[in-house]
Amino acid sequence: MSKRLSLVLLVVILLAVIAACAPAPTPIPPTAAPKPTDAPKPTTAPAQPTAAPATKAPEPTKAGFAFPTENITIEVWWHEYAPMTAYVKELIEAYKKVRPNVTVNATVASSTDMNTKLTAALAAGTGPDVMDADASYYVAYYTKGVLEPANLDVFGVKTYQELADKYVPGGLASGTFDGKIYTLPYQGNSMSLFLNNKLFAAAGLDVKKDAPKTWNDLMALCTKLKKVEGNRTSQKAFEFPYHSPRWQLQDLQPMTEQFGGKLLSDDGKTAYLNSPEAVKALTLWRDVTKACGDPKNTKNTASDPNKDFLDGFTAMWITGPWATPQVTASPVKNDFTVVGLPQVDPAKPKTMVYGWAWGVYNKRPDKNKIAAWDFVKFMLSKPDEWLGKAGFVQPVKGVSDSATAKNFPFFDVHMKDVQTATWYIRSEFVNEIAQAVGRAVDSVVYDGKDPKAALDEAQAAVEKVLKK
Numbered sequence: 001m002s003k004r005l006s007l008v009l010l011v012v013i014l015l016a017v018i019a020a021c022a023p024a025p026t027p028i029p030p031t032a033a034p035k036p037t038d039a040p041k042p043t044t045a046p047a048q049p050t051a052a053p054a055t056k057a058p059e060p061t062k063a064g065f066a067f068p069t070e071n072i073t074i075e076v077w078w079h080e081y082a083p084m085t086a087y088v089k090e091l092i093e094a095y096k097k098v099r100p101n102v103t104v105n106a107t108v109a110s111s112t113d114m115n116t117k118l119t120a121a122l123a124a125g126t127g128p129d130v131m132d133a134d135a136s137y138y139v140a141y142y143t144k145g146v147l148e149p150a151n152l153d154v155f156g157v158k159t160y161q162e163l164a165d166k167y168v169p170g171g172l173a174s175g176t177f178d179g180k181i182y183t184l185p186y187q188g189n190s191m192s193l194f195l196n197n198k199l200f201a202a203a204g205l206d207v208k209k210d211a212p213k214t215w216n217d218l219m220a221l222c223t224k225l226k227k228v229e230g231n232r233t234s235q236k237a238f239e240f241p242y243h244s245p246r247w248q249l250q251d252l253q254p255m256t257e258q259f260g261g262k263l264l265s266d267d268g269k270t271a272y273l274n275s276p277e278a279v280k281a282l283t284l285w286r287d288v289t290k291a292c293g294d295p296k297n298t299k300n301t302a303s304d305p306n307k308d309f310l311d312g313f314t315a316m317w318i319t320g321p322w323a324t325p326q327v328t329a330s331p332v333k334n335d336f337t338v339v340g341l342p343q344v345d346p347a348k349p350k351t352m353v354y355g356w357a358w359g360v361y362n363k364r365p366d367k368n369k370i371a372a373w374d375f376v377k378f379m380l381s382k383p384d385e386w387l388g389k390a391g392f393v394q395p396v397k398g399v400s401d402s403a404t405a406k407n408f409p410f411f412d413v414h415m416k417d418v419q420t421a422t423w424y425i426r427s428e429f430v431n432e433i434a435q436a437v438g439r440a441v442d443s444v445v446y447d448g449k450d451p452k453a454a455l456d457e458a459q460a461a462v463e464k465v466l467k468k
Contacts, residue, residue: 065153065154067099067370067371067374068101068367068370068371069101070101070367071101071102071103072101072102072103072367072368072371073102073103073104073105074102074103074104074105074128074129074130074364074368074371074372074375075105075107075128075129075130076088076092076104076105076106076107076128076129076130076132076375077106077107077108077109077114077117077118077128077130077131077132078106078107078108078114078132079108079109079110079111079114079132079356080108080109080110080111080114080303081303081322081390082304082326083322083325083326083389083390083391084322084390084392085108086389087385087386087389087390088106088379089106090389091378091379092104092106094378095375095378098378099371099374099375099378102371102374102375104375107128110301110302110303111134111244111246111302111303112244112246112302113302114132114133115133115134115137115431118131118133119140122141122144122146122361123144125363127146127361127363128361129360129361129364129368129369129371129372130358130359130360130361130372130375130376131358131359131360131361132356132357132358132359133183133356133357133359134246134354134355134356134424134430135174135175135183135185135354135355135356135357135424135426136174136354136424136425136426136427136430137430137431138174138175138182138183138357138359139426139427139428139430140427140428140429140430141359142177142182143428145362146361146362146363147182147183147359147360147361147362148182148359148360148361148362148364148369148372148373149180149181149182150163150180150181150182150184150360150373151369151370151373151374153370154370154373154374154377155373155377160176160179160180160181163181164176164181166396166397167395167396167397168395168396168397171185171395171396172184172185172395174355174357174423174426175357175359182359183357183358183359184357184358184376184380185355185356185357185358185394185395186356186357186358186379186380186386186392186394187322187355187356187386187390187392187393187394188353188354188355188356188392188393188395189320189321189322189353189354189355189414190320190321190341190351190352190353190414190415190417190418190421191250191251191254191318191319191320191341191351191352191353191417192318192319192320192321192338192339192340192341192351192410192413192414192417193211193212193316193317193318193338193339193340193341193342194309194316194317194318194319194323194327194336194337194338195207195211195315195316195336195337195338195339196309196312196314196315196316196332196335196336197335197336197337198312198332198335199225199235199312199315200225200315203224203225203315204224205221205224205225207337208337211337211339212316212339212342213339213340213342213343213346214342214343214344214345214346215284215288215342215343215344217342218238218288218292218316218342219287219288219291219292221237221238221316222237222238222291222292223291224237225237225238225292225315225316226291226292226293232297233294233297235313235314235315236292236293236294236297236308236313236314236315237291237292237293237314237315237316238288238292238293238314238315238316238317239289239292239293239294239295239298239308239314239317240285240288240289240293240295240318240441241300241305241318242295242298242300242441242442242445243298243300243301243302243305244302244305244438245434245435245437245438245439246431246434247305248434248437248438248441249263249424249425249433249434249437249438250352250354250424251285251318252278252281252282252285252437252441253352253422253424253425254341254350254351254352254421254422255281255284255285255344256275256277256278256280256281257277257350257352257422258281258343258344258345258348258349258350259276259277259278259280259281259344260277261275261276261277261278261281262275262277262422263278263425263433263437264425264427264433268426268427268428268429268466269466270466271433271459271462271463271466272459273433273436273437273440273455273458273459273462274452274455274456274458274459278455279451279452279455282440282441282444282451282454282455283451284344285441285444285445286444286445286451289445292316295445295446296446299311299313305319306319306323306326306327309327309332310326310327310330310331310332311330311331312331312332318341320391320414321391321393321408321410321411321414322390322391322392323391324391324408324409324410325388325389325390325391326391328409337410338409338410338413338414339413340413340416340417341417349420350420350421350422351417351418351420351421351422352421352422352423352424353417353418353421353422353423353424354423354424358376358379358380360372360373360376380394380396383396383399383402384399384402384403384404384405385404387399387402387404387405387408388404391408393405429462429465429466432461432462432465433462433465436457436458436459436461436462437458439454439457439458439461440454440455440457440458441454443457
């Protein structure tokens with residue numbers, strides 16, 4: 001499926017959820033996005049579901065199907081994100097009540113470490129029963145032949161189309177290969193700009209009137225929001241991510257597209273990392289960093305990427321709707337505003353969207369694969385809880401009807417960004433591309449390297465990989 005078609009389908013999803021004002025995922029549903037002149041509304045903490053995780057066992061509806069009765073142990077791996085980890089552990093405990101013969105062992109690692117660990121385990125034939133990965137990685141896993149298609153009996157359907165019909169159009173596009181569904185998403189994200197209301201007010205700024213629409217607007221605010229005491233930065237106005245190459249690619253991709261370019265061809269065979277548009281994007285990145293940030297002074301990590309914003313150390317930060325529960329539980333609490341991703345030209349907005357999904361390893365015994373898909377179904381059975389407890393929106397039909405969705409802060413802003421989004425690069429070499437981009441960004445920011453020279457090196461590195 002082309003990126004353009006994926007995006008169109010994604011927008012349809014979003015428009016359905018916007019009507020309910022939920023948080024951000026891949027695609028979702030309808031409600032008019034706020035006009036550019038509308039002032040952002042003060043946020044309130046997302047409503048928390050009062051019910052405990054579902055305890056009713058998934059009901060196989062296909063005649064002749066029976067869940068295994070012998071004792072089974074399945075391994076489940078996921079990347080660390082505190083709200084998600086807490087909720088999945090809750091679900092594991094609840095699952096014991098409906099499948100007492102199944103033991104679920106959990107392994108949690110940072111997103112970067114998890115990719116390395118998972119790739120190595122799958123190559124060695126020792127992968128987990130249930131895996132968690134960024135949607136962009138599943139292209140590689142499918143190519144390597146390690147994914148088990150969704151078990152239709154477990155889901156009580158006769159065809160993959162019947163399963164897909166439970167989701168909004170395009171909701172399963174990232175994990176569908178050759179007509180079969182191999183992954184089920186638990187989240188999708190836009191990337192929008194979070195603002196600390198208190199820090200704006202302390203600088204004499206009105207967050208409603210002064211919120212930036214362009215990168216130039218953002219840089220103009222930095223003289224008021226950045227504080228330096230002696231040789232030490234005591235408050236950053238804005239910062240790009242440096243804790244993860246994948247996050248760096250997340251920001252450089254839409255910035256390049258804002259200048260009219262792209263980083264990878266639609267068929268994934270040709271890289272354009274050193275195009276004039278990409279060079280302009282990295283040059284802008286450098287200039288914004290000089291005016292607003294201090295990348296050597298940060299507590300952000302791969303497992304805690306929003307730390308500087310949560311601590312009130314950074315006034316403006318780009319992140320996804322999934323961060324909302326973290327923000328409301330931090331010292332920032334409800335004193336934040338979310339606005340659209342800054343643009344080069346607001347009349348031609350370009351943003352990005354990405355998602356994460358569960359998959360099942362096909363080298364495990366049949367009983368394990370059945371239990372694995374059964375556990376995945378169980379985990380995804382309450383999308384409103386995923387929204388309220390982790391800030392994730394599943395692209396399933398009806399998710400917008402929950403009270404949690406209707407009370408989620410700034411959902412309309414996140415959804416507006418998704419409407420102008422391109423999918424995060426999906427390639428079996430996405431990790432290598434991200435690493436090359438990360439090296440280029442770091443050499444420009446930390447070492448003062450020329451953006452064109454840095455991207456020339458990134459281009460050469462990626463070309464070698466693509467030619468393999």
